[in-house]
Amino acid sequence: MMNTSSARVNYVLALSCQDMPGIVSAVTAELAALGANISDSNQFWDRYSNSFFMRIAFSAPLGVTEEVVRRSLKSPIERYSMKLELNDAARKPRVIIMVSKFDHALLHLLYQIRVGWLNADVAAIVSNHQDCREAAEREGIPFHYLPVSKETKVQQEEKLLKLISETQSDLIVLARYMQVLSTELSSRLFGKIINIHHSFLPSFKGAKPYHQAFERGVKQIGATAHYVTPDLDEGPIIEQQVERVHHAMSVEDLVATGRDIESRALAWAVKMHLETRVMRNGLKTVVFA
Incomplete structure (x- = not known):
């Protein structure tokens, strides 16, 4: 039997944009639709510049490539004018x-x-x-x-x-x-x-x-x-x-x-x-x- 935990790929997503309602739900909903599981999530709102920052570590089924993730996040990226960085956690820089x-x-x-x-x-x-x-x-x-x-x-x-x-x-x-x-x-x-x-x-x-x-x-x-x-x-x-x-x-x-x-x-x-x-x-x- 295949070990389902090993048949997944791990990513780290970091994004920033101007703060407004709905950012977290928009991003996490798209990740959930891909079958992703969030293992770590951090958010920060800078009240002085009204900037929002978020880092999410998550795993996704094999076949969910970086291109697939970026494509699924295209709508919230455009809606909130996000700056986004996505990295494969398994890759050694x-x-x-x-x-x-x-x-x-x-x-x-x-x-x-x-x-x-x-x-x-x-x-x-x-x-x-x-x-x-x-x-x-x-x-x-x-x-x-x-x-x-x-x-x-x-x-x-x-x-x-x-x-x-x-x-x-x-x-x-x-x-x-x-x-x-x-x-x-x-x-x-x-x-x-x-x-x-x-x-x-x-x-x-x-x-x-x-x-x-x-x-x-x-x-x-x-x-x-x-x-x-x-x-x-x-x-x-x-x-x-x-x-x-x-x-x-x-x-x-x-x-x-x-x-x-x-x-x-x-x-x-x-x-x-x-x-x-x-x-x-x-x-x-x-x-x-």
């Missing part, structure tokens, strides 16, 4: 990780992928230095050395775009990649690049934030994972984490503590993105954790 010399965030991501907490395939590791080549080779991941200078920046970004296309990568993760991406690249890939900034933004932006924090005698330090935009360190925030510090700690202590915070915050942000739990809301995000 492909990720490119970019890194410079510091490898702590990279190694944490690779570990969480290896143990299955992050559901992703790393298509490549890209760096402007050679320091992380050994880590890439140890994991069996292609390593691409793309040194960047003022003269080569445009050429190297073109190589990166080609690599993204060739590997069909879904997400770019800047795991302490210490280069500012061009306005053109940031705009073209908006919503597909996540950066970890070693500071609790919007405080202490730019270079050496832990030194800035030390000089100001802060009592908490943190890290911020955010989408990359053309405005440096101004992109929509996905995740922030903090740790308490005290007056007797040195700059080196703050940096060491910060490395751990950075790794955790970036991994959580990547996880939320991969699971279609992050929805952009103007300069902010809605995160269905």
Whole structure:
């Protein structure tokens, strides 16, 4: 006898639109007509912009393809002017990780992928230095050395775009990649690049934030994972984490503590993105954790 639970396909649906009556019932009625079973549902109404956000995880009978789901939802999409994202939950997103010399965030991501907490395939590791080549080779991941200078920046970004296309990568993760991406690249890939900034933004932006924090005698330090935009360190925030510090700690202590915070915050942000739990809301995000 066939196990009916295995003869189904799992999807995650995320949508946003202006709030009005009937949105939830219109969507769920169409899913029910397909024989879908909803396993998780989250909604949020932003009263200030009157925007509505919804994430639904559901299973459907085999044969109910993404095309079938989109076709069945065409009526509510048009009626409510929805922005919609639909993902096959079984598909592993492909990720490119970019890194410079510091490898702590990279190694944490690779570990969480290896143990299955992050559901992703790393298509490549890209760096402007050679320091992380050994880590890439140890994991069996292609390593691409793309040194960047003022003269080569445009050429190297073109190589990166080609690599993204060739590997069909879904997400770019800047795991302490210490280069500012061009306005053109940031705009073209908006919503597909996540950066970890070693500071609790919007405080202490730019270079050496832990030194800035030390000089100001802060009592908490943190890290911020955010989408990359053309405005440096101004992109929509996905995740922030903090740790308490005290007056007797040195700059080196703050940096060491910060490395751990950075790794955790970036991994959580990547996880939320991969699971279609992050929805952009103007300069902010809605995160269905």
